[in-house]
Amino acid sequence: MSIDNKAKIAEYLSRFFPVQDLKDDDDIFQLGFVSSMFAIQLVSFVEHEFGLTIDNDDLELDNFRSVGALDAFVSRKLSAPVAS
């Protein structure tokens, strides 16, 4: 877990959700409006912000469901050994 990463994720998600204080475990898919381009934007944000690549195996909704889930997912990806 990283406080910096979590803050970056919360700041980014705050663009989409009209909530002042997005809690770590708030389910962003249940918070209402999600545009059709949101999923791609989120993937693009995570890849660009944290310098990693999201592939098919990562496409579990649970990885993207909340600030906490995204933070944990990013941490796992960043600590995973790079495939040769």
Add this chain to the structure above:
Amino acid sequence: MTSTLTAEQAQAQKEFRAFADRHVVPHADAYHRTQRTPPEIVALLASEGLLGLPVATRYGGGGADAVTLGLLAGELGRACSSLRSLLTVHTMVAHAVARWGSRELKETWLPRLAAGESIGALAVSEPGAGSDAAGVTTRLTRDGDSWLIDGHKTWTTYGETADVFLVLGRSPEGPTAVLVERDTAGLSTELIEDLIGIRASMTADVRLDGCRVPAGHVLARPGLGLSHVVGTALDLGRYTVGWGCVGIVDACLEASVDYAGNRETFGTPIKDHQLVRQMISNMYTDARAARLMCLEAGRLRDEGDPGALAQTSTAKYFASTAASRAAASAVQIHGANGCSSGFPVQRYLGDSRVMEIIEGSSQIHQIGLAEYAFQERALVRHRKAAATPRSEGR
């Protein structure tokens, strides 16, 4: 307007322009009249490596950046919107496979798509589902290690000649995208003729009657066919369509300036009439603004910036509406001649109408752009709130 390009990009643009002027411009009106794309020009695009330009070099593609792909779309769009549409749909399929295909799908299809041995087409729209892609009714049913597909797709650009289709359907898990080869039993196509624009684009109805494809032909995973696969493809499609519209505006401007300099009324070239000059100055401004917007979208795409989606939508919306304005003015400047098949501005007028409908209608983009505006303000509010200490009672 090339100062933001690298030396390599500027050189590529020069070569694309020469290719279009030599091989496409002289024939585009004939393509339009006959409503056909000759296979020879597709083979030439392929042999020049232009159909595989953005595909990674490890798969035999050109490995070009987004700006360079945009420059190609712009030059093809200036010459012939139908051929530019071929580039668009083909690269959309290749991009979706590269982004969300399994390793096996990538290794099978990307070399073929890069070489232009196989042409890809996007089969999303249906008679009852266009802008609302989530409303598709094409059914995907799991049957052992296969999917069975039943449905009716329409407005499939280059559907009449494509070798592989990226089909969006609905499985029990939700929207699902799957690759279907032309020779799959149960797949048939029928050319749609007499369109208002991109008349050479071999647009077709595609019927899928019990088509069986391996389970491994699904991209990403079932349920994510629209949000991830088609969404990714459409984002690229909007980018190249936007650039194609830059080409249409350029073509309108070139034709109008030439015509206005030669055509005389009331004893003087019509370029001396102030109301003609007004139309040309608006075209000139739109041409530069649209190009800059598309260049910015390309730059953001090359940087992997998530803001590229909003900029791409903005650029496509602006460029397509600019193309409509430019084509209407170009016909007006040409007068009765502009209404005839003897001048290409008639073709630009029909093509520009299509540009405001495909890859998200102007109205769909307007709705989305408003959302981006709210998002950007929300970020400002969030930062202000984070920087302001909470006061009691709030």
